[in-house]
Amino acid sequence: MSLFKLNRRQALVGIGAGAALAGLPRAGFAQSSVAPITIVINQSPWFDSFRKTVELYEAETGNQVELDVNPFAGSLEKQRNSVRSAAGQYDILIMNSGWFAEMYAGGFVEAITDIDPGFQLDPEVYTLGDTVYWDEATRTMPATGKLMSMPISPLIPLLYYRGDLYAEKGLTVPKTFAELEANARALHNPPGMYGIVQRGARAAHAVAFDFYPYLYGHGGGIFADQLASDYSVTLNSAEGKEALDYYIRLAQEAGHPQTAALDQAEVIQNMVTGKAGHIMMVIAAWSQMDDPTKSIVVDKVEFAAPPSLPGIPSAPGLGHWLGGISKNIPDDRKRAAVEFFRWFQTKEAQIAAAQAGGIPINAAVYREPMAEERNFRWMKPLDEALKTSVNIYQFPEASEVIAVLELGLNRAIGGEITSTDALNTMADEIHTIMSRYNYKTGTLPALS
Structure with a gap:
């Protein structure tokens, strides 16, 4: 396990920081000061791009994030332990397709729109088989359910x-x-x-x-x-x-x-x-x-x-990853987690994520000129395959x-x-x- 403390003074290696910062919104998103948050996440081929995107968030907003990084199984174990304790250690849980339903059904994550009724999911964000939603009454994932999570990496x-x-x-x-x-x-x-x-x-x-x-x-x-x-x-x-x-x-x-x-x-x-x-x-x-x-x-x-x-x-x-907000954390940290999601889902943030080697969750990125570039030749096949993913x-x-x-x-x-x-x-x-x-x-x- 590694614990990364990221702050805005660190170099934004690999993103092209100047261009990325210039392109990101500087007002109206996560500009107000919010409580520090901790994200529990797995070590994976896409982790480095997420880390760099979080660094960009810190540099753009001044808000602080810690990443608690673990092997795949270790991340799940830590999440299970945290959500079952009286006070959660982790604010955002990066949940795999194999276990997010467990977190929904167990009542361990709080709906984003319950924390902030004004929050709106960007209409261009992939809902990945509507797995970001949950209907407690039917225990299913219809688009009419509550918004429980934010896509983090739309992996297939x-x-x-x-x-x-x-x-x-x-x-x-x-x-x-x-x-x-x-x-x-x-x-x-x-x-x-x-x-x-x-x-x-x-x-x-x-x-x-x-x-x-x-x-x-x-x-x-x-x-x-x-x-x-x-x-x-x-x-x-x-x-x-x-x-x-x-x-x-x-x-x-x-x-x-x-x-x-x-x-x-x-x-x-x-x-x-x-x-x-x-x-x-x-x-x-x-x-x-x-x-x-x-x-x-x-x-x-x-x-x-x-x-x-x-x-x-x-x-x-679908082997995707979703970010859920733990229910057993203080309200100020819940609100801070929502602010991170508000910023993370934007096209500008997702362009920067792609430039860092990540997989964008916002479909608008796949229509950008960058999708025609040789470096991003995977974008069109991925966009095609996501439409029939299971x-x-x-x-x-x-x-x-x-x-x-x-x-x-x-x-x-x-x-x-x-x-x-x-x-x-x-x-x-x-x-x-x-x-x-x-x-x-x-x-x-x-x-x-």
């Missing part, structure tokens, strides 16, 4: 591919899984080059997150219809088996020989060291591709929406389901069990979880 996976190698071999950008497999095989020349490098390691939310575009892109899913509160488990469908078999086949025949041991850092490392023809990776890693201190493939990596089967939309899973979980016990997927998928990719056994076992365990919490649920016949 994109396909990263070596554009220079595509040009050499006359390959075209894959729209379907068959095309992706053919292209991966065309580039596969181990050990110097793997056609595709995938994540297979088990962690808090690792291999499951990277498997979602394959599962939903094959027409499969985990549940029948979450929006209708039908949690019948459909993971072990024919579509689910086709998706998992495809994922494993790519790894075995056109991928890395140690796929089951690879986590996000190793997948990224294979790409930036020129050993991967493709990766399906969260967009937050884009800036590392062109960082000459980290990458030998600068300006060679291109981006596209994840492939899918013909007739099925691209279906990247919110995988909207119930508070999601972390228990994710743990089942992490173990089962890892074992199947590592060859410990067959895909059929993995899917049947995971489906049974997920059904048990949903039954225990009295959700409407059911099962499919076991795969044979």
